[in-house]
Amino acid sequence: MEEEVYDKIFDELINFLKQSHDVFGLKEHKSKHLINEVPTAALITGVNMPDHNTIYSNLFNQLKDGITPYIAQLASKDCPNIKSLLAKLVGQLMQTSDMLDDDEDEIDIKKVPCTMSVLCSWYHHTTMKTSPVKKQSKSPRKRLSKAAASDVSFPQFPPIVVIVEDLEGFTSPVLQDFIIMCSQNIKQLPIVLLFGIATSVSVVHRLLPQHVSSLLSIEKFQSKSSTEYLSEVIQMTLLNPDHPFRLGHKVFQLLLDLFLFHDFSTTSFIKRLQFAMMEHFFSQSASVLCCRQQDVASRVQKLNKDDVDMILQLQSVKRYIPHLKGEKQVLIKKNLAEAKIAITEMANVMFSHDTTFVPIMHCLHIITRSLPKHPLGKQLRELYAMCLEMSIVNTEEYQHANNLARMFARDELISFLGQCEVKLKSCSKLNAEADKLDDFRTRLIKLGDSCNDFVEEEEKAEPEPIEETKETGRREKTTLRSLQKKLMESAKKSRKLTKYEALRDDCMTYLQEMFRNYLKCPQSMPLYEVYYCTAVSEVRHHINASPRAALQTALSNPHYYLQCKCCKTDSGRMVESFPDLCIIYKLHLECGRFINLFDWLQAFITVVKGGSSENEDENTEEDQVLHARFIRAVSELQFLGFIKHTKKKTDHVARLTWGGC
Missing domain, CATH: 1.10.10 (Arc Repressor Mutant, subunit A)
Structure with missing residues (x-):
């Protein structure tokens, strides 16, 4: 999953590293490097330090899969001076199967002079030599590893990639000497530098003087922010219908707070999510039913009477049973087989709710994410947290967002309806709703220039309701809010609606009813405790340690x-x-x-x-x-x-x- 998150930035990086020395060894190479510039990739990784090891390890593995076998990773803690840096560089590059004899596990780097001239000689020796049939190793393990390594085909002159993990941690003299050495040997060594930068590219000019930075041909690669990676992780885990496990409102908010106010690390967020899952399955006995929908029936049949009684005592189940028919309520309490059937039905209700919940929530986010001041949040995770806490349509934020959405322009509304239709078509249970939105979108497009025409009285679908007031002896108290409401209602009654405004009101009314039907709070659904982790105190005690x-x-x-x-x-x-x-x-x-x-x-x-x-x-x-x-x-x-x-x-x-x- 982590490789999928960083997939796009890795593709761009690998293409740059592959093409940086694509003409090495040819005549064009000498003309290309007349000014001795070193190809350099500046990767802006952000301040999420725990994720850096994951980024570089995944990048290292992808480079090994056909780009180059010569990769060195340098960290500031291991390179206090240029001598240590060259020792690390030469040591990592020369520890390859090409340099090892059959009876050697590794090269004794202390016996090898750590200089750039030695590195040039080694590179040309390993790339220009012929490839005769290799002697079979005496050790089967070594023979297997060499055979596995030989399966990967590299170009004749693979680039030498030097990954500087934390550029800010290096001292300026060490970097200057190293870059000058690389520039002087660029015609003999196809070196490519990869600078890992946590802040901004300006740190390169802060650490290096102009005569040194001019030796670098820098290309910037900006990775997405950690919050965007977080949204992708949430989409692939908690909002994926194939994964039945979910987080309760308080646990989800706890993990979000730890991410936003502590480390900005998606790796740490994933580990905390794994711990919450472990805690849920360890502490909640009924979590045995937290599985795929096709496996629920078989697991329910394996439950004994004590397990069934324990599930029936869950608070969400107690709230659900009174809504059943009276005869069924009695059978559930007395008959074990009927109780198992009811539990299976409740699980199917929960799965049906989760299947339709996510696409509808996406539709609400599409409509409200661009509203002023973002009453329902700018990110999907904010809206998701609100939906986990309570029924979203009953909140003041939703009412405010609904009032703002009723002022959309025609082009905006058409675009939003098209995006919502795509989300709804991803779920087969919402095809009717998708067709209805497509009908509204088609009618809006057909309005054309007549959208500003007023609606005639006979064209109104419903007559305006007449309010009936009861005569009471007491006079109703007038407040500023009630007066404002009355004035707005009277203004609506006196003002004639255009055809577009009438159609827009009908569309928003339908959307509001759709949100009310499908965006029910998960806490109101049966078997909520089975599929949602609610042990916030235990998770906080172990994760947010003192x-x-x-x-x-x-x-x-x-x-x-x-x-x-x-x-x-x-x-x-x-x-x-x-x-x-x-x-x-x-x-x-x-x-x-x-x-x-x-x-x-x-x-x-x-x-x-x-x-x-x-x-x-x-x-x-x-x-x-x-x-x-x-x-x-x-x-x-x-x-x-x-x-x-x-x-x-x-x-x-x-x-x-x-x-x-």
Whole structure:
């Protein structure tokens, strides 16, 4: 699924990398690189850092599938200087099956000079040599891997792709030296640079002076924003009728908030979605029915009486049963076979609702996404979240959007109806609705120049309703809102409608009725708990973790995680069976800003020895072991950020945190 998300940008990148040195080795190549420019692709990936590894790994795999076997990935943490960069570059490029003998697993890169001249010699040796019959490897595993590698056909002079994953992390001198080296050897090596940029292309000019940046022939590739990738992921998972699992309103909103306010990572969103699915199937016993529609009947037949009773006790089922006939209600409670038939029917009702829910929601989004201030949201996920919470037609936002939609121009309405018709035709159950929208669209087109003609009285389909008021003794209170409503109604009655306005009102009335019938809140459907994950507290507890609270709980009460009897004590007490780090932590809570290491050591020894006051030689082996344990525990506490070294007092450490367990 991740490859499908990044498919378009990968196609453009691969075409650029393939054509960058398409004439290498020919006479045209020398004339093409008279100015020694290095082909460079600037890939704008965005700030969604967890997704970068996925992007580069997928791109690496696609390049290996027929473009080039010579790919190097460079990260700033591994390249603090030009020497380390060249070592990484040469090491990754030369570790190929062509350079390995039958008895070698890898080349000892320490024995190879890491220079560009060595790289040029290696490249021409591997590409210009003839291809005699290779010796069979003694190892079947190596022979199999080489055979698999030989199945992929590469061009005679495949390009050398150097992927710089995080350009912002590299220092300017290292980049300058590397680019100058690549430019000087571009006629001998078909090098292509791929810069991974999280911000903007201007970072290239910020890191490189003009005489270096002029050596690059840069082409920009802008990946879609992470929010667009998120919409595609939601469309392929939660809005796909082939996948019965869904998220409840609160869980869906939680995952959206974590995405929008934390990391903008679709990879993390997918992992959270997987965890929510795991939590749903683990905690909800009735989730055994969360399967494809054709498998529901067989699974229902395998249910025993306890399982059926448990399903009948679900809140959504309890709300649905009273709507059935009286005789059927009695049979469901008494007859197991009838109960299974009813559960199967309820599951089919849920599947039918999900099948029609998504296309109709798409239609509503098409009509309302361009409205001013976007009352129903600009993105489909916003509308979907609102539909999960309650019936959308009963919200104030929908009423406001409906009023704005009744002012569409004719061309806009024709375009929207055409898009809605395409969405409805994707579902066979909505063919009648699609035909009705096509009829409205045809009538709007046929109006032509007569759309501004007024409707005659006899052409009105329905007479205006006459309001009947009851005579009461009390006078109705007039408010600003009621007065505004009365004035608008009177203005509508006094003003004659044009033919287009009358047809538009009929069309919007039909759409409103369609939305009311099909966009019912999923919470009102039977077996809602089976197909929708609603365990928001459990999902939030595990996904939106509090590391500081968990760390303090583990250090102050190790029994909470270890679950051992020896560590189970009253709150505040310490026993010798506690882990050394827990003892050190609880002792440091009793100290002030500065902690004397010698006193801390003596207190630690006292606790570990169980408070024994026997006089023992200080140089015994046991004391040396205790000293080592103490030093290790203090180092771990420093690593966790609770203490630090200080120069204000000799043999003291400073405490960095306050507050106990």
